[in-house]
Amino acid sequence: MSSCISSPRISVLVNGSPSKEFIIGRGLRQGDPLSPYLFNIVVEALNRMLLKARDRNMFKDRSAKMFRCKKASLPITFLGLPLGGNPRSISFWEPMLEKVHARLAPWKMLFISKAGRLVLIKSVLASLPTYFLSVFKILKVVAMAIEKMQ
Secondary structure, three states: OHHHHHOOEEOOEEOOEEOOOEEOOOOOOOOOOOHHHHHHHHHHHHHHHHHHHHHOOHHHHHHHHHOOOOOOOOOEEEOOEEEOOOOOOHHHHHHHHHHHHHHHHHHOOOOOOHHHHHHHHHHHHOOHHHHHHOOOOOOHHHHHHHHHHO
16 A cells, blocks of 8 residues: 555556556546536526526416415414514504404493403403414503403
8 A cells, every 4th residue: 555655656457457557747637627617607597597587576476376375465364363564563463452352342241240250351351362472572552451451
């Protein structure tokens, strides 16, 4: 092994028989120096094609068709929670406040004592905003509005 490193002489097998030994002057270049330039040319062309397709809105329609989705704009409701809205605005919290108010309206007709009504409100209405509040931080104004409803 050390002779391979110390003496730069090799012979090559040609048709199964070794050739005469010759001295290795310098190593052979590995790879083609032109290939990185060819790669850059192809990538540049591909980039231009993708930019043209994006400018023509070709990806929006086809991707929606491929996934069988409808086009929608934000904010949307997903699993009962609004996505894409601003949780710092009161209008974001209005659907949840309406649900609480809708649950309260029929109970006003029931002839229940104040203590019974309070237990009913605390047990049922406390669970309505819990799912909403597991994702979003409530505004003080909204918290006060819920307390006023109770």
